Amino acid sequence: MIDYQVIKRKGKPVFALVDFDEFAEFLEDMEDVLAYDKAKANSDGIRVPGDVVRKVIDEGKSLIQAWREYKGLTQADLAARIGIKQSAVARLETKGRKLRSSTKEKVAKALNIDFRLFED
Incomplete structure (x- = not known):
C-alpha cells in the first residue's frame, strides 16, 4: 500500500x-x-509448459517425445491411445520428421493438447 x-x-x-x-x-x-x-x-490461448520447451531445446527431443514425457506416458501408453504399435510411436518421435496433419491431430488428441502445437 x-x-x-x-x-x-x-x-x-x-x-x-x-x-x-x-x-x-x-x-x-x-x-x-x-x-x-x-x-x-493478443494471445491465441495456446501455452507450452517450460518443461516441454526445455526438453526440446536443451535435450534435443522432438515435440511429440517432449509432450509424451511431460504427460508421464510411455511410448506404449501413447501407442495404445492412438491405436498403433510402440515402434510406430518411436518413428513419430524422430526429430525433424514431417508429419501429416491427420497424424498430428491423432497424436494431439491422444495427448489431450491442441493440435496447433505441432504446427511448423
Whole structure:
C-alpha cells in the first residue's frame, strides 16, 4: 500500500503527495499490468509448459517425445491411445520428421493438447 497525503482546495482533493520511490515502483507495476493485459488480449490461448520447451531445446527431443514425457506416458501408453504399435510411436518421435496433419491431430488428441502445437 502506498503512503500518501491528500492536498485539498475548498474541501476537494486536488493533489496527492507520494514518496517518489514508492511512486516509481507503482508506475513500474502498472507498466507490468498493462504489458500483461496487452499480451493476454493478443494471445491465441495456446501455452507450452517450460518443461516441454526445455526438453526440446536443451535435450534435443522432438515435440511429440517432449509432450509424451511431460504427460508421464510411455511410448506404449501413447501407442495404445492412438491405436498403433510402440515402434510406430518411436518413428513419430524422430526429430525433424514431417508429419501429416491427420497424424498430428491423432497424436494431439491422444495427448489431450491442441493440435496447433505441432504446427511448423
